[in-house]
Amino acid sequence: MDFETLKQECLACRRCALCETRRNVVFGQGVPDAEVLFVGEGPGASEDEQGLPFVGRSGKLLDSYLEAIDLARDKNIFIANIVKCRPPQNRDPLPEESAACIPWLRQQFQLLRPKIVVCLGRVAAQQLIEKGFSVTKDHGKFFDKQGTLFMATLHPAALLRNPNNKPLAFGDFVALREKIHEVCTHTYPENA
Numbered sequence: 001m002d003f004e005t006l007k008q009e010c011l012a013c014r015r016c017a018l019c020e021t022r023r024n025v026v027f028g029q030g031v032p033d034a035e036v037l038f039v040g041e042g043p044g045a046s047e048d049e050q051g052l053p054f055v056g057r058s059g060k061l062l063d064s065y066l067e068a069i070d071l072a073r074d075k076n077i078f079i080a081n082i083v084k085c086r087p088p089q090n091r092d093p094l095p096e097e098s099a100a101c102i103p104w105l106r107q108q109f110q111l112l113r114p115k116i117v118v119c120l121g122r123v124a125a126q127q128l129i130e131k132g133f134s135v136t137k138d139h140g141k142f143f144d145k146q147g148t149l150f151m152a153t154l155h156p157a158a159l160l161r162n163p164n165n166k167p168l169a170f171g172d173f174v175a176l177r178e179k180i181h182e183v184c185t186h187t188y189p190e191n192a
């Protein structure tokens with residue numbers, strides 16, 4: 001299975017009730033040889049409209065953090081979400097919605113085989129790292145899970161609500177840059 005085939009299957013998904021209210025499935029965006037995978041929670045209104053992840057206000061903020069450490073979705077990373085359709089009123093995904101959707105993410109993970117997964121916010125961190133994960137306490141730390149490094153940072157939407165935390169998130173991105181230099185082979189051209 002290649003990425004494009006997976007995407008076409010995913011765009012037709014009807015595995016949970018979110019398919020009734022979505023405008024677009026947000027499959028994800030990035031390069032197919034990404035070594036770093038970012039995972040958010042789920043599409044908001046702008047993402048649902050455009051069919052692309054993190055394109056609203058929080059996406060602009062995310063892009064600025066990415067740019068600061070020479071990452072970009074059209075260059076060297078992939079961005080996906082725990083659920084690929086917008087939960088109404090931007091509520092947290094329900095357990096059955098996450099459970100129905102995560103097999104898509106798993107297939108994306110298997111195709112990419114990323115070296116590093118960055119969880120954006122609590123929902124992704126609790127799904128992918130540990131059930132009781134505290135982003136406040138354990139953001140910026142790397143956890144080795146079967147050879148892949150997982151890290152969580154604050155969700156950009158949370159940073160828009162609480163700009164005092166921006167330096168914490170920036171520190172996580174600096175740590176990420178260091179880790180990429182350590183373990184990735186072609187994310188940064190100088191490591192290639």
Ligand code: URA
Nearest residue numbers: 040041042043053054
């Ligand atoms: N918030 C998310 O978690 N994901 C998006 O794609 C956009 C906003």
